[in-house]
Amino acid sequence: MTNDFETVLYDVDGAVARITLNRPEAANAQSMQLIDELDTAFDLALDDDNVRVVVLAATGKHFSSGHDLKELVGPDASPELAEQRSTPEGKFRHERQMYFDRCVRIYEFPKPTIAAVQGKCIAGGLMLAAMCDLIVASDDAVFQNPVARMSGMGVELLVEPWELGIRKAKEFLLTGDEIDAHEAWRLGMVNRVVSRHELLGAADGMAQKIALVPPMTAERIKDSVNQTFELMGKRNAWNYHFMAHHFTHNTSAALGRLAEREQMGSMKEVFEARDRGDTPG
Numbered sequence: 001m002t003n004d005f006e007t008v009l010y011d012v013d014g015a016v017a018r019i020t021l022n023r024p025e026a027a028n029a030q031s032m033q034l035i036d037e038l039d040t041a042f043d044l045a046l047d048d049d050n051v052r053v054v055v056l057a058a059t060g061k062h063f064s065s066g067h068d069l070k071e072l073v074g075p076d077a078s079p080e081l082a083e084q085r086s087t088p089e090g091k092f093r094h095e096r097q098m099y100f101d102r103c104v105r106i107y108e109f110p111k112p113t114i115a116a117v118q119g120k121c122i123a124g125g126l127m128l129a130a131m132c133d134l135i136v137a138s139d140d141a142v143f144q145n146p147v148a149r150m151s152g153m154g155v156e157l158l159v160e161p162w163e164l165g166i167r168k169a170k171e172f173l174l175t176g177d178e179i180d181a182h183e184a185w186r187l188g189m190v191n192r193v194v195s196r197h198e199l200l201g202a203a204d205g206m207a208q209k210i211a212l213v214p215p216m217t218a219e220r221i222k223d224s225v226n227q228t229f230e231l232m233g234k235r236n237a238w239n240y241h242f243m244a245h246h247f248t249h250n251t252s253a254a255l256g257r258l259a260e261r262e263q264m265g266s267m268k269e270v271f272e273a274r275d276r277g278d279t280p281g
């Protein structure tokens with residue numbers, strides 16, 4: 001299938017659509033373009049009745065280093081985005097539309113989804129992977145959400161308590177420590193750990209099995225499991241967290257750090273390290 005995407009790839013093989021993040025040079029940092037194209041790729045998978053399962057993968061060494069901060073702050077920031085995000089209200093609208101709603105849409109996507117995760121899966125990258133129904137990880141996968149010391153209250157959706165349990169979630173968020181693929185498996189955050197060269201095959205193999213389930217049955221199973229978590233208040237907890245997250249975006253600590261960055265004039269080194277996957281963001 002051909003399309004006009006620049007930052008994602010979209011392929012269909014039988015009943016399985018594969019949507020691939022394709023900014024390996026930026027460790028698949030999620031730019032606005034990537035988030036838009038990802039959303040459109042999910043539209044294609046939704047509209048194609050032959051597609052029964054979606055695999056969400058990524059090219060390159062890392063699944064995703066998170067949201068593309070380069071677009072938001074620093075010398076290469078988009079003037080439009082910087083303007084929109086210059087007020088608490090604008091920041092809130094931007095993140096609700098591009099981060100919160102777009103991710104929840106994947107969580108609630110009618111067809112089953114499987115994330116295939118390798119390398120670093122950080123902050124907004126973890127949030128994205130956690131929207132999928134299943135996660136297959138390569139044994140070099142590392143999960144981290146190390147934004148607390150930079151004043152961030154996690155990212156826009158608080159997935160950790162649901163993925164890790166209460167005590168590990170607090171440790172993970174407060175220390176910023178990494179969790180490797182095997183610990184993620186032990187904690188129940190990932191379904192399977194395989195070697196790097198087996199990753200896509202393993203995800204496709206699971207997708208082919210799931211594709212044998214009649215689509216309406218698969219949709220109802222997925223929805224019913226999600227409803228179980230609704231009864232525990234998952235969406236309400238997410239809404240609460242999003243508001244609190246935005247409070248911490250506008251604390252004196254957060255705004256002070258932003259001013260520091262502007263005084264520095266350039267975030268070039270930080271961004272370059274981040275794009276190599278050396279630092280979180």
Ligand code: ZN
Pocket residue numbers: 095155156245249
């Ligand atoms: Zn945010």
